[in-house]
Amino acid sequence: MKSVPNTQLGTLVADWPIHMQRAIELSSSVWTATPNPRVGCVIAKHGAIIGEGWHAAPGQAHAEVVALDKAGESAKAATAFVSLEPCSHTGRTGPCCESLIASGIQQVVIAALDPNPAVAGSGVEQMERAGIEVYHMVDFEQKARSVNAGYFKRREEGLPFVRLKLAMSLDGRTALADGRSKWITGTAARGDVQRLRASASAVITGINTVLIDDPFLTVRSSDLSISDEERKLNATLIERQPLRVIIDSQLQTPGTARILNSGGLVKVYTLNEDFIGKALADNVEIIQTGSCNKRVNLQFVLESLASDFSCNEVLIEAGPSLSGAFIETGLVDELILYIAPKILGSDGKPLLAITGLQSLDECQGFSVQKLTKIGEDIKLTLRAGQ
Ligand code: AOF
Ligand code: ZN
Helix, strand or coil: CEECCHHHCCHHHCCHHHHHHHHHHHHCCCCCECCECCCEEEEEECCEEEEEEECCCCCCCCHHHHHHHHHHHHHCCCEEEECCCCCCCCCCCCCHHHHHHHHCCCEEEECCCCCCCCCCCHHHHHHHHCCCEEEECHHHHHHHHHHCHHHHHHHHHCCCEEEEEEEEECCCEEECCCCCCCCCCCHHHHHHHHHHHHHCCEEEEEHHHHHHHCCCCCCCHHHCCCCHHHHHHCHHHHHCCCEEEEECCCCCCCCCCHHHCCCCCEEEEECCHHHCCCCCCCCEEEEECCEECCEECHHHHHHHHHHHHCCCEEEECCCHHHHHHHHHCCCCCEEEEEEECCCCCCCCEECCCCCCCCCHHHCCCEEEEEEEEECCEEEEEEEECC
């Protein structure tokens, strides 16, 4: 495989960056393909696109196969641009590199190797053995990886990408002193949260939220404010419920909790050793996990979600204690903060229960990635680290 930086592309292949950019764009046509990565493919010949496609969901055709189908016989001697190394194994579908070889494609250009141990370079090897020229556009690697930050993190570090969603007033409060908080933010922001849920492999919450708010934490089609086109592309995701996860050290979740009774699978992580034989419902699994200062060890939970349930991206929607604990342990990769232009007053509930910081050096920093107005509210996207 030849690594080609953009600066070394000759005039003959000047259109390569455009096609690779398109392949990466196509990969994010769907909110998620969990547990699979998002992958896009463009097939080009003499500068023109003759086929393109993306992987829509596990079990459905891989991006290369969709694009090859569109290109038909013209794929012979053409070039395929794929955002991820074509697979070489038989999973839910057959190996893409065999389909590419059979089509008579002459060149395959990738943006990143697939970290799946069943692939990991063997896709490239097989294609090269069959006489296909394989190129790696190194300048697109970072972009391709960021589209699948969760997939790469799970495969390489055994952890999912962790997104923490928070909503607060202008003065950093989440509820009045008596706990009343329903709908601080407007309908547009709540519709956006629905989309975060639909994009997640799992939504994590804590026992306090279950006991106080009794949320469903479901994806509700009617609450998603999206275009018809986006609705069509993500139709299966709107129907699917992400895995719901409850961190419940003492196993206090009542069998009547809405989160258990709204469809989809639920995992309850607990420290309670007497859980054996306790059953909440058929869709609910109780998992005993390790502790850290008598609280559920959050790193263990995340490791289990990655290795036992193949979660690529998880969304935390919890109260100040659990959200604060995730931040304090440094496990959050991205923070999505909705700010409602309201003042709830200093006796209102704080955003995060984090105490005891002694110096400014101990404060965690975040870098602002994006700032948008959403309805009447503000949405801030932040990444951990400065
Ligand atoms: C590709 N093109 O579009 C995708 C790939 O069980 P399966 O058949 O769905 O395969 C899932 C694995 O295939 C996944 O873990 C990753 O290694 C690769 N994904 N590969 O060539 C695609 N989605
Ligand atoms: Zn494949």
